[in-house]
Amino acid sequence: MTFAISDKAIDAAAARAAVADSCCGALAVFEGWVRDHNEGQPVERLEYEVYRPLAVKEGARILEEAAARFEIEHAVCVHREGLLELGEIAVIVCVSSAHRAAAFDACRYIIDEVKTRLPIWKKEHYVSGISEWVSCEQCAQSGHMHGETADE
């Protein structure tokens, strides 16, 4: 189980190779890509800010949780930081297991937790020249209280 933050382009083949094992009959991969639009606004590039000490610790914890919940053999997750251009891989999750159901479930679990728990922030730079910090859809939709501070 390996979690990493990278300031260079993610090597998808290397991430895939890292979970290869002859005891596995299934590989599930999720890649998050930099998309050219968000909520109707054309996006030019993205910027990820990462607080590494905690992101790495919490990322490793998420992979351990996935290993405890699902029958998987290996899991790797790499998240980018810095400036990314359209089409680049922002995050990759690779999970291998004996059978496919566990690989799919664990892959989904890992990416969902990564999006809501890691100290990673995304700034979208729009074609219009404006840039804005984006918050995760799930938090915004559910009010997703991580403790109660806000009373606005």
Add this chain to the structure above:
Amino acid sequence: MSARVRVRYFALFREQTGCASETLEWAGGTARDLFELVSGKHPALTAEAAALVAVNDEMADWATPVGEGDEILFFPPVAGG
């Protein structure tokens, strides 16, 4: 009794406060109390329901007591992936 703490701001919070970190002397209390204190100091800082707090590099709760020598990290709503 007063406590000396270091507060760090990230992403949106850093832009709103105009600083990455600061050291404060205060009466002590919970992470929530400290956030209220710095909100008074930095009026642009917005209290977000999905904000997170960490103390000494461990994710913490808003009710976590913070005291002398602690480093408190205020995270605006996260957006990985």
